[in-house]
Amino acid sequence: MNILLTCVGRRNYLVDFFKEALHPLGGKVHAFNSDSASAALWQADVPVVSPFAHDPLYPEFLENYCTRHDIRAVISFMDVDLCILSGLKEKFSQLGITIIVADPWVTEMAEDKFLTHQFLVKHQFPVVPHFINLDVAMEAIHKGEASFPFYVKPRWGMGSIAVFKAENERDLSFYFYKTQQMISGTFTRYEMAKEEYGSVLIQGLCPGKEYGLDIINDLDGQHMVTVVKQKLAMRSGETDKAIIVKHESLEKLGAEIAALTRHPANMDVDVFWDGEKAYILEFNPRFGGGYPFSHAAGINLPKAIVAWLRNEPIDKKELFTPKYGVEGMKGISIIVKSE
Numbered sequence: 046m047n048i049l050l051t052c053v054g055r056r057n058y059l060v061d062f063f064k065e066a067l068h069p070l071g072g073k074v075h076a077f078n079s080d081s082a083s084a085a086l087w088q089a090d091v092p093v094v095s096p097f098a099h100d101p102l103y104p105e106f107l108e109n110y111c112t113r114h115d116i117r118a119v120i121s122f123m124d125v126d127l128c129i130l131s132g133l134k135e136k137f138s139q140l141g142i143t144i145i146v147a148d149p150w151v152t153e154m155a156e157d158k159f160l161t162h163q164f165l166v167k168h169q170f171p172v173v174p175h176f177i178n179l180d181v182a183m184e185a186i187h188k189g190e191a192s193f194p195f196y197v198k199p200r201w202g203m204g205s206i207a208v209f210k211a212e213n214e215r216d217l218s219f220y221f222y223k224t225q226q227m228i229s230g231t232f233t234r235y236e237m238a239k240e241e242y243g244s245v246l247i248q249g250l251c252p253g254k255e256y257g258l259d260i261i262n263d264l265d266g267q268h269m270v271t272v273v274k275q276k277l278a279m280r281s282g283e284t285d286k287a288i289i290v291k292h293e294s295l296e297k298l299g300a301e302i303a304a305l306t307r308h309p310a311n312m313d314v315d316v317f318w319d320g321e322k323a324y325i326l327e328f329n330p331r332f333g334g335g336y337p338f339s340h341a342a343g344i345n346l347p348k349a350i351v352a353w354l355r356n357e358p359i360d361k362k363e364l365f366t367p368k369y370g371v372e373g374m375k376g377i378s379i380i381v382k383s384e
Contacts, residue, residue, distance in 0.1 A: 046070060046354065049116045051077040051107075051130070052098060052123035053085035057380055058337050059122060059347075060088040066347040070355075075114060077107075084380040085122070098126035104133060111142050118143040118354055120310070121331055124203045127152040143354060145264065147308035147330040155328040158246050159200050168305065171322040173249030179221045182247045183214065191249060197221055199228050200246045203282070211247075221245055251326055253319030256292070257284055257335040259311055260299040261346055261365065264353045266307030270365040271299025272339040278374070283334035288372040289342040298323050311336060311346060342371040 048063055053076045063074045076089030079097040086092045093110065096103045103126070111119065119142065121127055131152040134144045146152065154160045162175040174191040176182035177200060185191040197220040198208040207227040209220040224245045259272040273295045278286035295318060306312060306328075313333025315326040336346070345364045352359045 046072040046117045046351070047075055047091075047115055048072065048351075049075040049077065049111060049114075049119045050085075050089070051095070051119060051121045052125050053078050053083060053089070054123060055084045056122050056332075056334070057085040057088040057378075059332055060085045062337075062340060062345075062347040063351075064088075064090065066345075066351045070351070072117075072351075075110075075116065077110075087380045087382045098129055103129065107133070108137070108140070111137070112140060116142055118145055118350070120145045120350075124156055124329065124331070127331060128156060143264070145309050145350065147306060147312070151306045151308055151328075151330055155330050156201055158198070158202070158248070158327060159243070161325075161327060165325055171324050173251055173324060174247075175249070176247040177243040177245065179218065179245075179247070182217065186214070193217075194250050196248045196250065197224050198246050198248065199224060200244050202246075206282075208282075217247070221247065251317035251324040253317040253322075253324065255326075256290075256295055256316050256318060257287065257333065257338075258295060258299050258302075258314040258316060259333070259336055259339045259344070259346075260303050260308075260314060261311055261344070262303050262308055264309045264350070266303075266309060268300050268303035269349075269361060270344070270367070271296045271303070272342070272344055272367045273299075274335050274338050276335075277372075280375075284338065284375075286372075286374040287335060287338045289338060289367050289369055291369045292318070294318070295323060298325075302328075306330070310350060337375070338371070338373045339367060341373045342368045 060074055067074060073090040075091040076086050077093050077095035078086040079095055081094045096106050121130055127146055130144050130146045131149045137144050154164050159177050165172050193212055195211045197211055207224045211217040211220050228244055255276045257274040257276055261269045263269055273290050273292040274287040275290050276284050276287050308330050311332050313329040317324045344367055349359050349364045
């Protein structure tokens with residue numbers, strides 16, 4: 046059985062986790078990336094330079110590749126093609142190929158940070174102020190309904206690209222238009238075309254300590270475990286250092302989210318805890334940059350995914366029991382391209 050990982054980027058450790066799960070069964074890890082200068086691409090058994098996810102030819106290229114190379118499942122490592130893959134789930138299922146991605150409404154909600162805010166409001170989760178109109182934000186500030194600081198960011202964004210902290214009205218106005226301008230040079234320009242004048246998000250500051258949740262479901266959307274990581278250091282929008290902690294309130298929150306989204310496999314969630322309430326920052330319905338900390342603490346989702354695809358039972362206690370107190374930090378290693 047072969048698995049295809051798309052938009053692999055630099056997360057070579059995730060490729061290794063899947064190789065460890067597949068190689069004993071004789072399977073291979075295939076990988077897509079539109080840029081050949083990708084550490085994770087070089088780490089795969091079968092690396093493939095693919096069209097960019099928003100290329101009109103991408104779906105056809107993906108389908109042809111999967112059928113020719115006996116691909117059993119497709120998993121994405123980035124937000125770029127999640128909505129595209131979600132729209133292809135049913136078609137690929139008829140071909141005997143499982144695309145492990147959340148339903149379209151979930152991927153669309155997670156990709157659009159203003160839709161995320163509306164989702165949180167609808168389900169009565171605590172929220173901070175959100176605006177997609179500068180004048181409305183200024184009016185709320187003048188009325189005392191919102192206060193500085195704010196984060197200004199792309200409404201559809203990733204990796205902390207074009208994110209600025211505004212401490213006053215001058216900053217807010219400047220960063221709003223600067224972010225709008227910068228978006229045209231990022232991946233989010235494709236989403237900006239949908240709603241050009243609502244492409245910048247003004248977001249209030251979430252109070253408390255920052256945590257990352259790995260909310261893990263089986264392939265049918267049944268909740269398995271929520272792993273809570275306290276973030277100790279960040280780099281380029283990704284968790285660089287973290288510790289696995291026991292936090293019953295956030296574990297309960299993870300179960301609530303799992304029941305609402307019924308996503309398959311992992312949902313990476315950024316959340317702040319102020320001692321009483323949890324403020325959800327964003328949803329990432331995929332393997333996130335914090336998953337290796339869960340893996341180091343005894344979680345093995347790739348192995349479980351392989352078993353589920355083979356209709357084999359798993360030992361939930363063995364694969365989904367985290368070891369608390371495990372602290373990890375990401376380092377740097379050289380990936381050498383094989384001929």
